[in-house]
Amino acid sequence: MNIIEASNLEYIYPDRTIGIKNFSLNIEESERVVLLGSNGCGKSTLLKLFAGLIKPMSGSIKIFEKDVIRENYLYFRKNIGFLFQNPDDFLFNPTVEDELLYTPMQLGFSEVEAKNLITENANYFGIEKLYEKPPFRLSGGEKKRVALACVLQLNPKLLILDEPTSNIDGKTRNKIIEFLKEYKGTMILSTHEIDFVKKISNKVVLLSPDKEILKVGGIELLEDLEYLEAAEIV
C-alpha cells in the first residue's frame, strides 16, 4: 500500500516564496524516510503537505490512497501523528495533562478512555510528574517529550516528525532516537543532522537548496559526499 503518492507537487506561500516545486515521490507502508536538506529547502512545507495540513498549488497528493479533501479529514487526524519543529507552537493548553488529553478528547473519546490512553506514553517519556505544570514553563527537552507523547496518543500509522532532535539535551535526544528505532509504522522525518539518520531510516530523500528533489536512495546516499555537498548539508 502506498502511504504517500505525490506527483509534481508545487507549493507557493502567500508572499510568493516558493515552498517546494516539481516534487514527486511514493512512500510505501513501513518505510522510514528521511528528508535531508539545508535550512529553507522546503522540508517543513513538504511535511505539512504529507500530513494533509496544506494543499498543493499544483500537482496531486494522495495520503493512504485518499485525496486530501474535507471528508477524509478525520481519518487523517486519527492516523497521522505530526510533530512540529517548535514545541512552543505545538503546545497550547493550560497544563501538560490537558495537552495529552487534547487529541483523544477532540476525536470523541470519553474522559475516562482518554485518561487511560495517555498513561502509557506519559510513563515512557517520563512526563507523568509534569501533569499539572503549564507547558510554557517546561524546559526545551521536556516540551519535546510532551509533544512527542501527544503525537503518539492514538498509535498513528504514519508518523511525521519535523526536526525531532533540534534544540534538545543529549538525554532527550537519545530517548527520542531509541523510540524511533523501535517504532514499527511508517515514518517520515526531516533533519539536517546526518549522524543519527543511519540508525533509524531506510530511505533518504535529498533536497536541493532550489527546493527540488536532488536524489532519492537508500542510506548509502549518506556516504556520497558529492550529493551531500550539492544539498549543502556538508
Add this chain to the structure above:
Amino acid sequence: MKYEPIEALLKSASQYFEVFFIQENIKSPIRLVDTRIGLIGFLILVILSISTFSPNKLFFILFNLFLLIILSKIPVYLYIKRVGLMPLFIFTIMLPQVFLSSLEYALLFTFRVFLAVSFLIVFTLTNPFKEILNTLRFYKIPEILVLTLSFTYSYTYLVFNELYRILVARESRRFNNKSYRKIWNEGGELLGMFFIKVYERGEDIHLARISRGYNHMAYQVKFEKFNLVPNLIFIFYIALITVGWMII
C-alpha cells in the same frame, strides 16, 4: 539612554501579560467549591466592587479581598505579580479625568477596577481553566465566545512572548544613542515586525491544532464531585459580604 524607560516598560508589560492567564497549580480550599457556584460568587464580588464610589464600601471590599486571598492560600507574591501593573495601567487611562473631574474620582475609579480585576485574578488562580470554560458552557454562553476565550489563553502567551523576544533581540544589537526621530521610526518597524511574526506563529499554532484533531470545539470535561459543605460556606460568605456592603 533615551529609549531605555520606554523599552523597559514594554519589556515588563510583555512579561506581565505573558503569564497573566497562566493556570497555577495551587492547592486552595476554594477548589472545593464548585466552579459554577464560584463563578457566580466572584461575579457578585466584581459587581459589588464596580457599583459604588463610596470609599467605605470599597475598603470593606478590599478587606474581604485580602481575607479571601489568605483563606484561599494563594501565595501573596503570586497575587502581587499578577495584579502588578494593573493599577498603574488603569490610572494612566484615567489621567484625563484628573483634569476633567477630580483626582478623587480618578483614584476611586482606579480602586474599583483594581478590586474587580483582583477578584477575577483570584478566581482564575483557584480554578482550572478547562473548568472555567465548562462553566461558561453550563451557563449557555455561546460556544464561539467559549472558543474565543480558549484561543485567547494560548495566544496571549504567544503574543507577549514574541514581543519580549523582539525587544531583547533589538537591545542585544544596539550600540549607540539615537535621536528621538530615529527611535520613533524604529518603534514603527518593531510594531510591523511584531505583527508579522505573531501572525506567522499564529498560523503554525492553528496548523498544530488541526493536526491534533481540532474540530471547532473546545473539549469538554466533567465537573468534579459536588461537595455540599464547602459550597454552602462559600455562598454564606458571599451573602455576608453583600449584606455588609448594603449596610455600610
